[in-house]
Structure formats: C-alpha cells, structure tokens
Amino acid sequence: MALDINPSILSADFANLESELAAISSADSVHVDVMDGHFVPNLTIGPPVVKRLAEVAPIPLDVHLMIERADADAVSYAEAGARSVTFHAEASSAPVRLAREIRAAGARAAIALRPATPIEPYIDLLAEFDMVLIMTVEPGFGGQSFLDTMLPKIGRTRKAVTDAGLDVRIQVDGGITASTIGRAAEAGADVFVAGSAVYGRDDPAAAIESLRRAAAIGIGLNA
Numbered sequence: 001m002a003l004d005i006n007p008s009i010l011s012a013d014f015a016n017l018e019s020e021l022a023a024i025s026s027a028d029s030v031h032v033d034v035m036d037g038h039f040v041p042n043l044t045i046g047p048p049v050v051k052r053l054a055e056v057a058p059i060p061l062d063v064h065l066m067i068e069r070a071d072a073d074a075v076s077y078a079e080a081g082a083r084s085v086t087f088h089a090e091a092s093s094a095p096v097r098l099a100r101e102i103r104a105a106g107a108r109a110a111i112a113l114r115p116a117t118p119i120e121p122y123i124d125l126l127a128e129f130d131m132v133l134i135m136t137v138e139p140g141f142g143g144q145s146f147l148d149t150m151l152p153k154i155g156r157t158r159k160a161v162t163d164a165g166l167d168v169r170i171q172v173d174g175g176i177t178a179s180t181i182g183r184a185a186e187a188g189a190d191v192f193v194a195g196s197a198v199y200g201r202d203d204p205a206a207a208i209e210s211l212r213r214a215a216a217i218g219i220g221l222n223a
C-alpha cells in the first residue's frame with residue numbers, strides 16, 4: 001500500500017511560498033488549506049493564489065476547502081490546477097453532484113468529515129470519490145493535538161472501502177507527527193497531512209522522511 005506524505009503550507013512562511021514549496025519537493029503532494037472565515041474561524045487564500053501555487057509547485061496540489069459555499073466554489077479550485085479538491089460533507093447539499101463536477105473539471109474529488117461527522121451516511125457514496133479525509137482535529141488551525149478518538153472512524157472507513165473493493169484513499173489531517181502517524185496508518189489511513197511536524201522543523205525534507213518511516217512501521221513494514 002502506498003503511503004503518501006502531504007505537508008500543509010498552513011504552517012509555512014506565507015511570504016515565501018515558492019521556496020517553501022521547493023523545500024518539500026520529496027513529498028507526494030502539497031496540502032493547501034483554503035479557509036473562508038465562515039466554515040472555520042480562520043481565513044487563508046483563494047483561487048488566484050492557488051492557481052499560482054499550481055504553476056510553481058514541484059509536486060501536485062491537494063486542496064482542502066474549509067468553505068461554506070462548497071457547492072458554488074469548489075470547481076474553481078479544480079480549474080485553478082489542483083490535482084485533488086476536498087470539500088466538507090457538512091458544507092455541501094449535493095455531494096455527489098459536486099464530486100462529479102470536480103472530476104469533470106479534471107481533478108480528483110474528495111470528501112472531508114469533521115470529527116463529529118460519522119462516515120456511515122457516506123459509505124454508499126464512496127465510489128463517487130477518489131479520497132475521504134477524516135479530520136483528526138477540529139478544522140481551522142494548525143498545531144493542534146491528534147484526536148485518538150478518530151481511530152475507530154478511520155478503521156470503519158478502511159473496512160467499507162475494502163468491502164466495496166474500491167480504490168479510495170483515506171487521508172488524515174491534524175496533529176500528525178512521527179509519534180501519531182503510526183497509529184493512523186495502523187487504523188487504515190494511507191495519506192497523511194502534516195503542517196507543523198514538517199514546517200516547524202529545521203529540515204523539512206528530513207521531517208518528511210521520518211514521517212514516512214514511522215507510517216511504514218505503523219503498518220508493519222521495515223522502512
């Protein structure tokens with residue numbers, strides 16, 4: 001099973017994003033947190049900045065939308081060049097239609113669940129998605145502690161994906177460090193977002209490698 005490490009630029013230096021992207025070129029994708037100040041109490045960037053990031057990034061963009069107007073605005077991030085566009089289940093009134101629109105615009109579609117949102121209502125929709133994001137903190141800010149209480153939900157999601165024979169990635173986001181990533185991998189996650197555990201370190205490339213090793217150990221591989 002491939003294990004992807006996606007550093008979050010939420011913890012990067014926003015005045016030097018091009019060099020911050022170059023520093024994580026050994027990662028699988030760069031995680032871009034889009035916040036609108038309504039769905040979450042924080043405000044970041046929008047489509048024009050995402051478009052420029054896609055033009056200069058050495059690796060693909062994994063865009064995580066924490067926006068209220070997901071149904072209206074998500075497609076513009078696919079058009080801006082994101083490889084994958086993740087919208088929140090709580091923000092969409094028509095998640096199947098929106099996933100199809102994102103895919104039709106050329107990106108992968110993913111659905112995110114806040115900690116209090118169960119996976120069960122979405123199990124029958126999984127074939128419409130390329131990835132599910134299980135939030136392991138309340139969305140809005142970097143640097144929070146990993147919620148171990150999300151491990152059973154990761155496990156139930158892995159079981160549903162396996163039982164249905166689907167090729168759907170399971171991403172975790174929030175509080176991922178070399179100490180927590182193994183538990184998330186063991187529970188069934190295979191795409192790991194890490195902000196402060198990469199950009200909060202002196203050597204982001206070394207931090208990515210130690211996350212890779214710890215994730216592999218979590219699923220019993222000797223990396």
Ligand SMILES: O=C(CO)[C@H](O)[C@H](O)COP(=O)(O)O
Nearest residue numbers: 139140142143174175195196
């Ligand atoms: O979506 C997010 C917050 O809502 C971020 O991607 C996440 O918090 C990354 O930061 P850290 O690894 O420091 O927890």
Ligand SMILES: [Fe+2]
Nearest residue numbers: 033064173193
């Ligand atoms: Fe995120």
